[in-house]
Amino acid sequence: MQNLISSMLNGDRRSLSKLVSAIEHGNLDLNLLLNNIHDKTSDSYIIGVTGPPGSGKSTLVGNLINQLCEENLKIAFLAVDPTSPFGGGALLGDRIRVSDFNLSENVFIRSMGTRGSGGGLNGVVGITVDLFAAFGFDIVIVESVGVGQVDIDIMNISDTVILTTVPEAGDEIQILKRGLIEIADIFVVNKIDRPGSSHIANALEEEINSRGRDIDWIPPVILSQANKNIGIDLISEAIQKHKDFLKKSGGIVTKRGLNRDRQFISLVENNSVELIRKLLNSDEQIVQLRNKVKQGVINPYIAAFELNELIGLRKK
Secondary structure, X not given: OHHHHHHHHOOOHHHHXXXXXXXXXXXXXXXXXXXXXXXXXXOOEEEEEEOOOOOOHHHHHHHHXXXXXXXXXXEEEEEEEOEOOOOOOEOOHHHHHHOOOOOOOOEEXXXXXXXXXXXXXXXXXXXXXXXXXXXXXXXXXXXXXXXXXXXXXXXXXXXEEEEEEOHHHOXXXXXXXXXXXXXOOEEEEOOOOOOOHHHHHXXXXXXXXXXXXXXXXXXXXXXXXXXXXXXXXXXXXXXXXXXXXXXXXXXXXXXXXXXXXXXXXXXXXXXXXXXXXXXXXXXXXXXXXXXXXXXXXXXXHXXXXXXXXXXXXXXX
């Protein structure tokens, strides 16, 4: 494994592919990997792209990659796809669509399945992004599956978050209620050849302006038609402006610190859930408690409090 990591750090793409596969399938000593790449992940800029399914995220990303390639940048693209309900693997639709673009040798494309994650990303995406950064990619783009209101995990790994939507996304009031609007640094109204694009854009701008003038960065709202390459240059410019803003203001350090903290909390929560699930099926006392709940001997709420006592989760 050490040889594989060393080869990756020396620029071997095949070793990179093998490591990504090992991360996804859990066949890797993560401590060994992370100790080797920990100090080599700060130079890459991470762009997260999210939004409802069908909003043209993959087409937008493909054209954005093409434009960034003209600047001779090395780019990694990670598409987080829906997991198949049958085999458990990623459906890989995003990678298939993006591969249709004329991408340069400087681009690396990979898909991963959500594997049941409710926040649009799975638990190993952050590690994969760190791996791409250690490999030396200038830009890492992560496209989340786009699951609606809870699709906010993208915030935990991104320097710039792009939220895409479309004119027919529905009542703009419902759009504005989504938690997604709070995490976006750039808004894109895609498919502007359809009616209602200006209406949605105006609604987004009103919501942004209603937040008050105490925010340092005012997210732009960009109109695009990705399949015609319309607006892609404006999106690229907005990304660069946001990057410059973060670096000049020092916000990049604060943002990445918060991202790491949120990742830590999320990982602790996920690990705790997994541990509790195992206990629910293996610990004799807990199994007996569950049986009492099933039989109606004890109320589920009372049983939950008793479980907290059993596993030491007493309120402090």
